[in-house]
Each structure stands twice: as C-alpha cells, then as structure tokens.
Amino acid sequence: MTSRIAYLGPAGTFTEQAVRQWDSRQEHEATPVPTVAEALQRLVAGEAHAAVVPFENSVEGSVPATLQALLDQERVRIVEEVLVEVQFDLLVRPGTSQDQVRVVATHPHAAAQTRAWTARHLPQAQLVPESSTARAAQAVAEGTYDAAIASTEAARSYGLEASAERIADRAGALTRFVVLRHGAPAAAPTGADRTTLVALIWQNRPGALLELLEQFAVRGIDLSRLESRPTGEGLGEYCFWIDADGHVSEPRMGEALLGLRRTCRDVRFLGSYPRADGQARPVPVHADEQAYAEARSWLQEL
Amino acid sequence: MTSRIAYLGPAGTFTEQAVRQWDSRQEHEATPVPTVAEALQRLVAGEAHAAVVPFENSVEGSVPATLQALLDQERVRIVEEVLVEVQFDLLVRPGTSQDQVRVVATHPHAAAQTRAWTARHLPQAQLVPESSTARAAQAVAEGTYDAAIASTEAARSYGLEASAERIADRAGALTRFVVLRHGAPAAAPTGADRTTLVALIWQNRPGALLELLEQFAVRGIDLSRLESRPTGEGLGEYCFWIDADGHVSEPRMGEALLGLRRTCRDVRFLGSYPRADGQARPVPVHADEQAYAEARSWLQEL
C-alpha cells in the first residue's frame, strides 16, 4: 500500500524537491497543500502518513509558519531531516530571449537572494512579488509575466525553460526540510543524531537563559542551533528553539531533558532523528554512555 | 527648517501610525518609501534626517528586512524607539454591510492574528493575501475586494469605514518601531535606556554563547531580547541580536562591550537610546556607577 505524504505546495517549489530527494524511488503519493498548518492537520487527521515542510534556510533563517504549526500540534514529531541546496534560475516561456524580459515575478526571499544578479543583467526589469516562486512560474506559463525567478523543478512543472541558471548571488545556500509524523516514537539512534526542543524560560528570573545553556553544558552536549521566538504574550517574552547534538535515548540527553523539565516554565520535545549530513559529533569522553554506566554503578554501590 | 523623515510605506500602515505617535506635532515631513533598505539608503545619502521602520512584533517576532538593512549600513544608529499597539478593523467602503462581504484582503500576518474572528463572523468569505494591510485597504477603495483587515489609520487614508473594530484574536499585541539616524552619537542616558548590539560568536568554540552571556552577567546587566539570526554563511552559523538594559556610557555596559569585542568574532553597536516604556530597570548595587567609581579609586591606590 502506498503511503501518503502532504508537502507545502504548490508543486515546483524546493519543498517538492525535498520530497523527491527524500523519496527517491517515488514510493509515496505526494500531495501539495497550501499551508504548513494544513500539512500538519492532515497528519493529525490520519489523511497523510508523513508531511514534508521547510524548517530553516541558511540565508533567511527559520520558517515561522512551521515553528508555529509544530507548537500547535502536540503529537507531531520530526523523524527525519532533508537538506536541499537552494538554487534559482531565470525561467521563461520557450522562445523568450533575455532582452525581451520586462517584468519578473518571484517570491521576495528569492528576489533578495538574486538582487545583485538582476541589478547587473536585468537593470530595467520591473520586479513583482508573488506568494511563492512556483506561483510566479505558473503565472509566467499563463502569460502574466515575462519571467520568473524559481527553481529548476518549477521549469519542469510549468513547461518553462531556463534563460539563465544558478543566478543566486551567494552559492551554497541550503534549506533544511523536516519530515514529520504523528504519534511516532523517536527514530532509533544512529550515532549522528539531532534533538529538537522548545523551551519556555521564566522571564523574570535573570540568568534563566544562562541556566538553560548550563543544563546542556554540564552534560557535555553541544547546541547546533538556538533561536528565540516571541511567545505572542508580549514584547520580551520568548521561547527558545534548540537543536542539540545527540539522541533522547542517550543518558546525557535524557538527563538534560530532565533538567529542562524541572527548571523551565515549559519544554516541548519535537524529536530525535538522524542528521542529514550523517556527521557524528564527538561525544566528550566524560559524557558518553559508558561514562554514565560506570558512574551509575559506582553510585549504586555507595 | 522642517526635517525629512523616511518611513516604511505605504501610507496607512502601522508604521505611519508610529511616525504620528513619535512626531505628534507633525513637525517633520514624512515620506513613505517602499522598503526598509531604501529608508536607510536615504539616510546615508542625506535625503532624510531620520527613518522610522518596524523592528519587532510581539506576535511575529523581529522584522528580518530591518535587521538586514541595519547590518548593511555601518553608520546608521537607533536613536529612539516607539511602541504601537497593533489593532485591526474590518474596513469596507461606506455603505457595505458585513453580510455583503465575500472577499477579504489583508497581509498574511494580519490574517494570522484575526483567524478566530474571521472564522466566526465571516465563515464563508474568501481571504486574499496582499503585500501590506494598507495595500489591501487601497484595493478595497478601488473596488477590487469587499473588505480589508487593516489599521484604523488605513480607513482614514483610503476613505473607508470600519464595519467591525478591534478584531484581533489576542489583545495587546505591540509592534516596536525604531527611529534611525546616520552618523548620530548615542542619545544621552536617561536612566531607563536600552542598548542594541549584534554579536558574531566563534562557531567552533563550544560554550561560546554561554561565554557571551556571562560577559553581561558578571557586570550585572540583564538582556531583554536575544535573537539568533543566520549569518548567511551556512546552516548553523548565527549572529545574535541583543537588547541589553543600560547605556553605553555606563561603566558596566562599556566593560561588557570591551569583553564582547575581545572575545567575539565581531560586534556591532547599534545604539543606546531611551526605552519607550520609560521603565528604569533596577541596576544591581554592585554594578552601578558608584560601585565602579569606588572600585576604580581602590584599584588606583594599589
């Protein structure tokens, strides 16, 4: 039986590319949905078995809609991550030459990442914002605009061709997508894992953030990402999104989670899953499973 | 001579409201500009004496375009801040009744903040995203849509009227705007000041963020905001935006800045300026100017 995947649409975006990269044999039936929130609702309703949504971008930062949707759905967990290199082409209808381009549509983020290129190559063109790069490509196919700045994927989806390729001002931009499931247990540890958490600290306690970081430091855990986000309760009220190296089944991570749970106003566990880059980060010798096991047996004997 | 202000347009947004709130006697000539970047370019070019742009919102978080523009222009400083309560009305052309509303336009952020109200009162209406709430109001005035979710300010700008007022799902949302100048010295200390900084830490040094926070903690300085943002150099590379309680002319803040400058990869100082809420935060007795003066004279004598 084919399982169903919901991904943030429309077709032709980098999210579809992430789906293909993850499901390279196309064993799943992938459906675009208009919002991240809807992708998660489908998971919760059992209409999709997995969801693929963008999480953060190396240029633009995290994707607020994804963070919010994850907070809103308690039992949705990250089970995998996918890294996609973000590249942009200038897409036109077949037959259009570059000097015929007067109006270019794209998503504002893509416009920002190709600003230098367009200033040099299309100094006269008017730039029109669209809600996604794929939507821009579609509008080009419909004849609304002359060109779109979008992914190679979008050319295929909408029958366009690339008038110029790889036009991003800065090479190597990456977007990190996450694969979500509902009610899933944490993936088995692989030795190169990441754990994603959200911690809400007590605002009125000076040093509360320092204490939060020390909960990880004393257990030899490095953080690869720390992002403050407003809680919506007022200026100056933040929660912290944390990516920590390691897996919830490791004793050092379990103990750190206990520490957060005890000292924070709230903690949300969003999953332990393999790193997409497969790079195992060294665990300090005093924090690995053997060190914990040895210490525990010593304590037992006391 | 009237001085010129550039603000993020179009007219009728909350930014215009911030301008009016700040310049209540309307002594300045205020001009809307299409982007935050352009507002700063006008400052640098000497075409504007001040710029007013949104900085962060208690629901949506910081405004990436403002943060990026501030990083791009070295000598632009924050000299003041303005807090504006964010409220939304349902704006219609005079004569339209609420049950005639079929299509509602607004900015996606505003849609998100009024979702519960529209689900209850306009369950059948179609929601169309626009690039700003003011642009949505203008389009209603032009007859494109039946209603816009926008500010009271926008009703005045475009000749609309409020069919429903204060429809945000959560009351009390605030947006913090900043007033910028080019080449300006730090504002004089008032006793209730804030200092805004950006610090780039050494990524490969575990504990670097902890050390950064300790630079403030040992000098008795509280942080009211800490926000990580990608540097654009790759996933996992962050800089930290910091709002700290106090003024650069206070010895504790000067010493903390020295500490950051020594230990971080880079530090940007973006200004010391009065808090909009005027609330002086207590300075620990061991960190106030007198404690520093007394300690310095003790050290001199050694």
Place this chain on the structure above:
Amino acid sequence: MTSRIAYLGPAGTFTEQAVRQWDSRQEHEATPVPTVAEALQRLVAGEAHAAVVPFENSVEGSVPATLQALLDQERVRIVEEVLVEVQFDLLVRPGTSQDQVRVVATHPHAAAQTRAWTARHLPQAQLVPESSTARAAQAVAEGTYDAAIASTEAARSYGLEASAERIADRAGALTRFVVLRHGAPAAAPTGADRTTLVALIWQNRPGALLELLEQFAVRGIDLSRLESRPTGEGLGEYCFWIDADGHVSEPRMGEALLGLRRTCRDVRFLGSYPRADGQARPVPVHADEQAYAEARSWLQEL
C-alpha cells in the same frame, strides 16, 4: 552489649566533651587514642564500633589529620556530626590564686584564641606550648606549670579548678566533630542532611573548578563548605573537600554525584548524615523529589 568508641585523646579535651554530648547516657565505652589515624585503624580492625574526631573549627579551620585519615581509609564513613562550643578556662591547682601564676601552658591554638585576655590579665606570665590543652592541664596537676588554658572538662579530669572562666577573646567559637563508622550504609535521610565529598579535578583543564561547582548549581544544591587541600603531588595540585546540603538518596544529589564521577579525576563519598543544627535548608521547588519524579515520568512518555 556495650559498644566501643575510640576518640582523639587525651581525656579532658573538647573531643571527650563531644563524646559526652553525643552519648549523653554514657551507653558506650569510650577510649582515648593518641591520633586520629589510630582511631580509624581501630574502626577498620573492628576494635571500635565508632570513632569521634574533630573535623573543623570556626576559628582554625579544618583538622588536617582528620582529612588525611579519612582519605587513607576507604570504607570509613561519617554517620553523624556534633557541634561543641569551644570555651577556655584558666585552670589552676586548688588554692593557687591568679597573681601567683608565672608560667601558663596550653596548646598554641588555645593560646591564639585567648591572646587578648592573657595580655590584659597575665601580662607578666610566660606561655609554654603543649601538645594539647588536656596535656597542659595534666602537667599543671603534676606541678610542672602554675596554670593551664584548657576546657572545663579538663578541670574535672585532672582535679584542677577554674581561676577564670570563659576567657576566649571571641565568644561563640564552635568545633564540629564527626562520628565515624566502618562499612556503614548512609544514615536515613531526615530532611536536614549534609553530604561530604572529596573531588579531585583535572588540573590542566582551565575552568575545571567552575564546572565542578556547576554540577551542583544546575541541580539546585548549595554548598556549605568548600576547602581546597594539597594532594601531596606537588604545589598547585589540589583536591576539594565539599559539604553539600542534601542526602545521597535525593535524586538531585544522586545526579550531582553522577556528574562529578563522570567529570572529575576522582570522587570520594564520605557520607550523608543529619545536620547537627537540625536546620532543613530549603530545596528549590525545581530540584525537589517531586520535581524529579514528575520530570522522569514526562521523559518516560516521550
């Protein structure tokens, strides 16, 4: 069957007073031994069931011989503590008047603690050091000296009388004695307990002591005593004697011990036992047993 106690002699010192205070019904057979080391050897050999030795003094600090002896005997544990107020009298043979006193003997510590009194009341007297205050009293009884500065206990032991009472320059000095057993399990928790440890840190790791203290701080444990002592391996090589508030059976203390065991070069557990002052120290709400139990059940469910 009467159990046997070895205590640091000779008879008539404050240690004997500690024995009487602890064993107020005199149910045990108490024997003075010449050194702390011998008291512990008797425990290990099974010739004594308990030992009472001085641990620290509020004026002189810790008692090196006791610390060393505890390190030398692996299975000896502290099971109780006794606080004795240190007071000194000027003891003479019955019939001697104060103006007949030419030569006064005492232990150098006692001389130091009564210096102002003797300068004022016995300005002409010669002070002779003896190996203990009790030995000084005995020598007075034997006719060697005119007076001894010693405890009230010593007067009774050696048939002397107090020519002046409570002559210490600073009132309220306390000595803390410990009751030791061999191979004993930790005493049951009372809610007002102390845990004594010795930690050997990695000298070449800067910040190792800070990390040690953080192992306690993140678990909400206060330290009532921290004392560095040379390890004998060279100048600059220290171990740290620690008294921590709480009992090894509390989860916060267990976790802190695990942390020390993992990160220190060596840790010695010397016992959890009731505080002599009976004062329960408040446990932070995020570190008590309930907080740990709640956090553990949350972690189980993940």
Place this chain on the structure above:
Amino acid sequence: MTSRIAYLGPAGTFTEQAVRQWDSRQEHEATPVPTVAEALQRLVAGEAHAAVVPFENSVEGSVPATLQALLDQERVRIVEEVLVEVQFDLLVRPGTSQDQVRVVATHPHAAAQTRAWTARHLPQAQLVPESSTARAAQAVAEGTYDAAIASTEAARSYGLEASAERIADRAGALTRFVVLRHGAPAAAPTGADRTTLVALIWQNRPGALLELLEQFAVRGIDLSRLESRPTGEGLGEYCFWIDADGHVSEPRMGEALLGLRRTCRDVRFLGSYPRADGQARPVPVHADEQAYAEARSWLQEL
C-alpha cells in the same frame, strides 16, 4: 648599608634555607624571629626591610599563621616568592650510630612525612614532638634526645651530622616561601607573574563562589591556587585565598579586581610578583594587552 631581614626562626629551619637561596650573596643581615606575626610587626615598625616566611607546602598545605598575619597587617605585600625543596635527614651528634638511636625528636609535620622510613629503619625508636625541626636538632645537640629529623641546614647550625640523608617518604616536596615588604609598590611585571588576593564573599548569596570564579574566567585568567579559610565568624563563613596568573598592571587583572571589589564583601590585594619557576603562562589572545587596547579604542570611537 646592609638591609635587615626578619625570618621565621629558629635558625636551621627550611626558612633559613629560603633566606640563603634568595639572598645567595648574603648581602642582608638576617635575624630569626619566633613567630610569623613578629616578623610582620618588625616590618611595620621599620625594624626590618623584608621578611621571609613560609606560605604553603606541597604536602601540608598553607601555613595558617602566615595567612592570618598577612590579614592582620594591611600594608604588608608579597614582593617575591622562593621555592625550597623539603628534605629531611636523620641528625645525630657526631659519633652516634643509627642503632644507638632510641628517642627521635622532630616537628609533627616532619614526622608525618618520614613515617614509612622510620617504621622501616627505626621500628623501636620513640618519637617525641618538638615545636620545630630546628628546635629538635638543638635539643639533640644539648643531649636531650638521640636524634632529630631535620634539614641539612640544621646539622650545620647545631654541629650535628647526618646519620641518614633524604629520608622523606615522598621525594620532591616543596615549600613556597614569600618575601614581604611594608608599603612597597607592586613589583614590575615580568611576563611570568602571580597575583595573590583574599576575597570574602557574601555567604547568603547562593552561587557567590561561582560568580567569583567567573570574574576571572571572563577575563581569561587562570587560578593556580584557591583555598578557603574560616573567617573566624562562625562555621560556614569562609574567605578565599587566590593565586591568579598575571600582574595587577595587566588590564585583564585590573578589570577582574574591579569586578571582585564590586561584587565581594571584601577584597584584599596582597601583591603581584614574579613566579619563582619563571614559567610564563600563556595569556589567551582575547585577553592580552593588545586585545584590551584594541577594544578600548573601538569603544572610544562609538
């Protein structure tokens, strides 16, 4: 004019050896005094230009009398340190053979450090405590005992000879002596300096010791010694003796001293002086004078 030195006597102790090592050309007139306190009183009275007293020993730890005397005299400073290897010989009157030794006198510290040797070579001998190893040697010369465990220096002073040499159980024990002056400015920095301080923390503030250590850590200063000592005000009241790497004239050390002065109940500065081992400790690149100078000029420009 010959300057006068007071040192802790009697002649023939390791302190005299320290004096000779320091004043190898014997340019000063050295006088033994009975107590450390008296050595300092002579300094203050102008009767001595320098004093040499023992500070700490790698086996026994610090010398309480020296620490107390330094606290009692406000303007006495450490200007130099001298390391002396502690070795013990078995000293006898010329002509005495080792099997004639029945009674051996020495200071209890020396007895402790030669315990294994005496157990093996003089199992039948009676050990008698004396107030110093030199006093024991003198008593041997006077015929009171058969042998003394004392320094080679003592043999020369009292006309004895070594029946056995270098009998300490553990080789390489060192004693650190300090050279004191009254009202002296800090010695000029050499690049390999030490600073000695005493800090009194606020006892009722949990984490106060952690904060004290962070004052050094954030300025990149390592501590080579940290010793808690009772203040005499009650059990659990400590001050901390600190040896820190660096010189008070370095900006990092000056700033750390300011921090201590602001946050501690009291701080005493006891001197910056060259390390006896001449080993410069690496200064972190972010904490050296250049880093401070660069940061200060950056701050000036803000």
